[in-house]
Amino acid sequence: MDWAILGGSLAAVLATAGLVAWLGLGRDARIAEDEAARLAEDLLPGFAAREAFVDTAGRSALVAGADGSYALLRLHGAHPVARQLRPPLAIRRDGAEFVIDAGERAFGPTAIAHDKLLTLM
Amino acid sequence: MDLPDPVTIAIPLFVAFMLVEIVAYRRARRTDTAGYEARDTLTSLLLGLGNTVTGVLFGGMALALFVWAGQFRLFEIGYVWWAWIAAFVLDDLAYYWVHRAGHRIRWFWAAHVIHHSSQHYNLSTALRQTWTNAFTLGLLFKLPLVLIGFPLPMLLFVGGLNLIYQFWIHTELVGRMPRWFEAVMNTPSHHRVHHATNPRYLDANYAGVFIVWDKLFGTYVPEIRPNEPGHEPIRYGLVRQLGSFNPVWAAFHEWIGIARDLWSAPWGSKLGYLLREPGWSHDSSRHTSAAIRAKWAARTAGGNVGGIEPV
Numbered sequence: 502m503d504w505a506i507l508g509g510s511l512a513a514v515l516a517t518a519g520l521v522a523w524l525g526l527g528r529d530a531r532i533a534e535d536e537a538a539r540l541a542e543d544l545l546p547g548f549a550a551r552e553a554f555v556d557t558a559g560r561s562a563l564v565a566g567a568d569g570s571y572a573l574l575r576l577h578g579a580h581p582v583a584r585q586l587r588p589p590l591a592i593r594r595d596g597a598e599f600v601i602d603a604g605e606r607a608f609g610p611t612a613i614a615h616d617k618l619l620t621l622m
Numbered sequence: 623m624d625l626p627d628p629v630t631i632a633i634p635l636f637v638a639f640m641l642v643e644i645v646a647y648r649r650a651r652r653t654d655t656a657g658y659e660a661r662d663t664l665t666s667l668l669l670g671l672g673n674t675v676t677g678v679l680f681g682g683m684a685l686a687l688f689v690w691a692g693q694f695r696l697f698e699i700g701y702v703w704w705a706w707i708a709a710f711v712l713d714d715l716a717y718y719w720v721h722r723a724g725h726r727i728r729w730f731w732a733a734h735v736i737h738h739s740s741q742h743y744n745l746s747t748a749l750r751q752t753w754t755n756a757f758t759l760g761l762l763f764k765l766p767l768v769l770i771g772f773p774l775p776m777l778l779f780v781g782g783l784n785l786i787y788q789f790w791i792h793t794e795l796v797g798r799m800p801r802w803f804e805a806v807m808n809t810p811s812h813h814r815v816h817h818a819t820n821p822r823y824l825d826a827n828y829a830g831v832f833i834v835w836d837k838l839f840g841t842y843v844p845e846i847r848p849n850e851p852g853h854e855p856i857r858y859g860l861v862r863q864l865g866s867f868n869p870v871w872a873a874f875h876e877w878i879g880i881a882r883d884l885w886s887a888p889w890g891s892k893l894g895y896l897l898r899e900p901g902w903s904h905d906s907s908r909h910t911s912a913a914i915r916a917k918w919a920a921r922t923a924g925g926n927v928g929g930i931e932p933v
Contacts, residue, residue, distance in 0.1 A: 507671075507675070510671050510674070511671060513637060514664065514667040514668060514670075514671055515664070517637070517640065517641070517644075517663060517667060517746075518660050518661075518663045518664035518667065519660070520641075520644060521644060521658045521659065521660040521663045522660035524644065524645075524647075524648045525648075526644065526647055526648065526652070526657050526658040526659060526660070527657065527658060527659025527660065527662070527742075528659075530659075542921075543820075543857060544857075544863065546821075546861070546909045546913070546914045546917050546918075547909070547917045549921075575865075577741070577863065577864075577865050577866075577867075578659040578660075578661050578662045578741070578742075578867070579659040579662070579741075579742070580659075580741035580742070580857075580859070580863075582741075582863040582864070582865040583863070584865075605865075607864070607865060607866040607868070607871055607875070608865045608866070609865075
């Protein structure tokens with residue numbers, strides 16, 4: 502293995518990703534209020550949405566399902582990811598936001614700013 | 623015959639085309655969900671770099687097996703012109719089957735899932751390659767070519783050409799190619815279907831270079847373009863999106879999932895978590911692609927496709 506080539510390749514990788522960041526690609530993504538329910542149904546097989554609570558900044562959303570479960574959505578880079586959660590939710594208040602834990606370390610906690618989430622605590 | 627590694631030679635071209643695609647998205651002012659995102663790009667390229675390292679570390683095992691198997695070859699095929707063409711076509715046929723196995727057998731999927739773990743579809747996604755191929759039996763699909771008698775350097779060379787061809791089809795910037803080309807060759811349109819998680823597109827278009835294999839073996843699904851009836855935006859990535867930019871997690875998460883399932887499953891079901899299709903579970907608590915398609919078909923037939931008002 503040629504360490505110089507490996508080092509050069511790593512530098513090229515970092516430079517390319519840096520260029521993408523500098524150009525701002527993918528930075529304007531958000532979850533729109535009128536698409537959270539559809540996103541939850543698209544991302545979670547069999548999930549039927551009933552009511553959507555969308556973060557005021559469009560970073561995340563909690564969608565209540567017809568079967569009593571919830572879809573937790575958050576932006577992962579420029580695209581949403583979702584996990585289906587069963588009640589009771591691991592939800593806590595942190596200032597103006599609510600933080601929901603999906604119980605999965607790689608997924609991480611998800612912050613949602615939405616007044617009506619108070620009713621779920 | 624001493625042949626160069628075509629993939630190594632092509633790397634500067636990979637970088638150049640990727641930069642062109644990045645600039646094209648910027649010039650089109652596409653800074654939303656389309657195109658590139660910095661952390662996704664970094665993960666893809668780090669996985670690509672890692673693939674070259676693991677290739678050096680573990681590639682020798684495959685090579686040793688092929689050299690050993692070569693002593694049992696049926697014919698002594700030299701470097702004649704027709705052998706190059708035959709090797710390229712048969713290598714692509716072998717690729718179709720190893721790729722299909724990579725999607726239909728969870729053990730193989732554990733290695734291939736890396737390539738599908740980006741929610742973007744761009745030229746950097748093409749470089750998001752596995753670290754763990756050596757731990758599957760995928761190379762056995764190419765063993766018949768050695769046993770037929772094609773020279774090993776020739777097989778390595780045409781295999782490299784196959785990989786190079788597949789680079790350019792990982793883009794959303796090319797719509798459809800001319801009809802005759804789409805009929806025979808794998809194209810961006812065909813391969814977008816392969817990377818889609820929309821139920822209608824799951825488990826389709828396994829081709830490397832020639833899409834005719836999918837048409838021959840019943841796995842071909844055409845893309846519905848934006849100007850065609852029934853179009854829906856393609857969602858790329860995994861049915862259960864990863865939700866992490868950690869390249870190590872991307873490389874090993876499915877292996878860890880298999881290990882957990884093998885540990886916790888009832889004895890009679892353990893092998894199913896290794897050899898059945900991804901999403902299979904002994905208690906049907908998970909979703910296979912067939913189950914997802916069935917739910918989608920029921921949902922669209924019932925007219926319940928969202929439209930819930932936000933609160």
